[in-house]
Amino acid sequence: MSAARAALSLARRVPFKPVRIAPRTFSTVTVRREKYDPKPGEPEGKIIPFDQIKTEQDLLPPGAEPGTVPTDLDQSTGLERLEILGKMQGIDIFDMSPLPSDRVGTFENPIVVKSAGDEIQAGCTGCPADSHLVRWLVLSRARPFERCNECGSVYRMDYVGPPDDPHDHHHHGGFEEPKTMADYVKPDYWYR
Structure with missing residues (x-):
């Protein structure tokens, strides 16, 4: 037993070295990049304000x-x-600020939603904010006013896009807009 103890004590004193594995070789691919070379007549690339x-x-x-x-x-x-x-330059191009939820919109003073497209979806959370679950309202150029069926707040879409949208290809042929409760209201009560 003394030989086994001597061998064990010697093994503890010798520093342990893990087995060395050959380092992995990395293959590299050289990619040539040509500098931006504008064609004749094109302006040179630079940052424009x-x-x-x-x-x-x-x-x-x-x-x-x-x-x-x-x-x-x-x-x-x-x-x-x-x-x-x-x-x-401090300009918010897409106007990502939230819609005002400190008041209920009326037909005389609606909550205005700006859109560069023909249609936009606005989410109403009530007044004060988060007083009901989000109700999604669809506003369009054909129907710019919409009223939330939960809190009664009125929203109006202001179209700020180009007068003649080049992306409008009139793909809506034969599509009839779904009826809402506004279609059944007497014309005397319609907004003007």
Whole structure:
């Protein structure tokens, strides 16, 4: 037994080294990136201030310098780029502020919802806020007023988009809008 104890005590004194595994080799692929080379007649890519944006071409970014990590401003295009440029100057392009819920809208003084599209959905939570579950109201250019059936608050859609929407392809052919209780109210009580 003394030999076994001696071997055990010697094993405790020797530092333990784990078995070394060969390090994994990494294969790398070199990707060549050509610098942004505008075609003849195109302006060179540069960041344009928000108030100088006139066409869709102005919303194309210059891209990041080679060897750097691109930021959102370097790589965003279209509406996202317009939103970022607007926020840099303190302009909220999409007006993401919540609707006022400190009052109940009436036909004389409705809660105004701005929309750049032909239709928008607005969520009513009552007055004061969160006094009932969210009721979704559909407002459109054809029917700009809508009343919440829970609290009676009236909402009006103000169309702020282009007068002639190029994306409106009149795909609504043969579609009849569903009837609501407003269709059964006497015309004398309709809003004007």
